[in-house]
Amino acid sequence: GIQVEQSPPDLILQEGANSTLRCNFSDSVNNLQWFHQNPWGQLINLFYIPSGTKQNGRLSATTVATERYSLLYISSSQTTDSGVYFCAVEEPGNEKLTFGTGTRLTIIP
Amino acid sequence: GAVVSQHPSRVICKSGTSVKIECRSLDFQATTMFWYRQFPKQSLMLMATSNEGSKATYEQGVEKDKFLINHASLTLSTLTVTSAHPEDSSFYICSARTQPGYGYTFGSGTRLTVV
Numbered sequence: 237g238i239q240v241e242q243s244p245p246d247l248i249l250q251e252g253a254n255s256t257l258r259c260n261f262s263d264s265v266n267n268l269q270w271f272h273q274n275p276w277g278q279l280i281n282l283f284y285i286p287s288g289t290k291q292n293g294r295l296s297a298t299t300v301a302t303e304r305y306s307l308l309y310i311s312s313s314q315t316t317d318s319g320v321y322f323c324a325v326e327e328p329g330n331e332k333l334t335f336g337t338g339t340r341l342t343i344i345p
Numbered sequence: 346g347a348v349v350s351q352h353p354s355r356v357i358c359k360s361g362t363s364v365k366i367e368c369r370s371l372d373f374q375a376t377t378m379f380w381y382r383q384f385p386k387q388s389l390m391l392m393a394t395s396n397e398g399s400k401a402t403y404e405q406g407v408e409k410d411k412f413l414i415n416h417a418s419l420t421l422s423t424l425t426v427t428s429a430h431p432e433d434s435s436f437y438i439c440s441a442r443t444q445p446g447y448g449y450t451f452g453s454g455t456r457l458t459v460v
Contacts, residue, residue, distance in 0.1 A: 269448050277383075277436055277454040284448035322388065324449075332379060333440070333449055335389045 238263045238327050240336035248342045249313055257308040257339045259323035267326035268299050269333070270308050274319050282308070282321075313343045347373050347443050351452025358429055358459055366424045366455045368439035374419035375441035379449070380412075383436040392437075395422040429459040 239262040249255055259268070270282040283290050283297040285306065290297055294314075299306040310317055320340050324333040348371040358364050368378055376397045381389040393414055394402040401414035411433075413425040426433055438454040 267446075267448070271451075277438070277456065279389075279438065279451040279454075281448055281450065324389075331377065331445065332391050332394060334391070335381075338388050 238265070238325060238334050240323060240325055240334055242321075242323060242336040242339050244339060245337065246340045246342075248344065251313055251315060251343055251345050253313050253343075255310045255313060255341065257310070257321050257341075259306040259308070259336050261304050261306075261323075261325050261336075263304070264328060265301065265304075265325040266328050267333075268301075268306050269324050270297055270306070271322045271324065272317075272319050273322060273338075279322070310341075313341075315343045315345055317341060318343045347441075347450040349439060349441055349450045349452040351439055351455060353455060354453060355456045356458070358457070360430055360459055361428055363425055363427045364429055364457060366426075366437055366439075366457075368422045368424070368441075368452050370420045370441050373441075373443045375422075375443075376419060378416060378422040378439055378441045380414065380422075380424050381438045381440065383438065383454075389438065392424075426457065429457070431459045433457065434459045 241260045243258045272280045285297045285299045287301045294311045296309045320338045323336045350369045352367050378395040380392045383389045392407045395414045395416040397416045403409045416422040440449045440451045442449045
């Protein structure tokens with residue numbers, strides 16, 4: 237099956253800093269989503285982005301499908317951004333999401 | 346937007362008992378729902394795909410007799426953990442989407458502790 241690797245695994249930043257999270261996948265995908273899992277376990281959908289670039293406030297994401305990677309940018313980090321960020325992909329002809337390994341982000345006041 | 350409701354959010358049960366978890370699509374119909382399991386500090390792993398009106402499809406290594414899935418209507422799927430053991434303690438979360446080509450929405454999850 238498809239492999240989805242995220243980097244870095246852990247990231248500790250000061251409040252106000254910017255960060256870039258990366259998601260690499262081993263095969264073609266129909267769908268790619270970025271999620272933020274809060275401390276209570278809730279998965280919050282950030283972006284549905286199989287290709288191209290999207291922005292939502294301080295967050296933006298870019299997927300380069302031909303090169304099999306996606307990037308999530310967080311600017312002016314806040315403590316509420318802390319948590320685990322997952323990317324998840326859907327392969328063509330296979331209606332299910334495969335999750336990446338995750339990046340644990342900790343924002344220090 | 347699409348909302349998926351999951352209950353209970355937390356449950357503690359004794360070894361040997363069964364626990365049922367419900368997943369509902371509140372504002373859309375879902376012919377397919379998905380059940381994931383997440384162990385502490387790990388990623389989410391798909392357990393099974395729940396199909397309305399037919400048998401669920403289980404991922405390799407998931408015991409279908411232990412994790413019973415029922416998808417009796419277009420808005421409700423249930424996961425029953427039968428004869429639970431401490432190693433079944435985990436975070437279980439369901440998902441669905443309004444239609445192919447759209448993103449998936451997740452329930453709030455159920456934290457199961459078997460004592």
